[in-house]
Amino acid sequence: QQQVKQSPQSLIVQKGGISIINCAYENTAFDYFPWYQQFPGKGPALLIAIRPDVSEKKEGRFTISFNKSAKQFSLHIMDSQPGDSATYFCAARSLQGAQKLVFGQGTRLTINP
Amino acid sequence: GAGVSQSPSNKVTEKGKDVELRCDPISGHTALYWYRQSLGQGLEFLIYFQGNSAPDKSGLPSDRFSAERTGGSVSTLTIQRTQQEDSAVYLCASSTPTGLNTGELFFGEGSRLTVL
Numbered sequence: 217q218q219q220v221k222q223s224p225q226s227l228i229v230q231k232g233g234i235s236i237i238n239c240a241y242e243n244t245a246f247d248y249f250p251w252y253q254q255f256p257g258k259g260p261a262l263l264i265a266i267r268p269d270v271s272e273k274k275e276g277r278f279t280i281s282f283n284k285s286a287k288q289f290s291l292h293i294m295d296s297q298p299g300d301s302a303t304y305f306c307a308a309r310s311l312q313g314a315q316k317l318v319f320g321q322g323t324r325l326t327i328n329p
Numbered sequence: 330g331a332g333v334s335q336s337p338s339n340k341v342t343e344k345g346k347d348v349e350l351r352c353d354p355i356s357g358h359t360a361l362y363w364y365r366q367s368l369g370q371g372l373e374f375l376i377y378f379q380g381n382s383a384p385d386k387s388g389l390p391s392d393r394f395s396a397e398r399t400g401g402s403v404s405t406l407t408i409q410r411t412q413q414e415d416s417a418v419y420l421c422a423s424s425t426p427t428g429l430n431t432g433e434l435f436f437g438e439g440s441r442l443t444v445l
Contacts, residue, residue: 222371248431250433257438258438259333259420259422259436259437259438259439260372260420260434260436261435261436262433262434265431265433305371305372307372315360315377315379315385316362316374316377316385316388317362317372317374317434318374319364319371319372319373319374320371321370321371322371322372
């Protein structure tokens, strides 16, 4: 059962453009939403995260937008750079009960120079 | 090193053989997770250990899969009678007690399993 749906599966953006990756979740008990970045041959690493009491969180060129009523959240990468080329995973967890992160299917992002 | 260490990094085995994958978490991390990453399938939760509590085995796909964590540190994931559909990258992650509330997992580089 896929509890977090991520799209698109792959994305190509020109250098300097905005990359947007979307996720939707079903479980209203989720209350923590991190994004992970994975380079080839490496494990995923935490990029940025948000809790549903805020609608937006920005760290440098990376922004999470959160829509609690729609149960959707998205990652925006401004001024995308070739070094941002990686696979991005959204995730969700409940801070009560089960402690595991549920991940989306991943988005392979390619930034063309 | 200071990160999560996994071994072997690559394992090729024949269908029907048993395999063991090892994870050495970051020192002091009490929580340990195993995930499976298949091509185009995202990260699939397998099992979670937290301190001395009973592990959450809800993600194990079949009874051929098992895991243990000895002394609250090193963990071994065992796959018995491997099948071709078991081919994937098996990722281990650990977190601190604080991390349990923030969602920050520290992942190893994974063990790539290929079943012929």
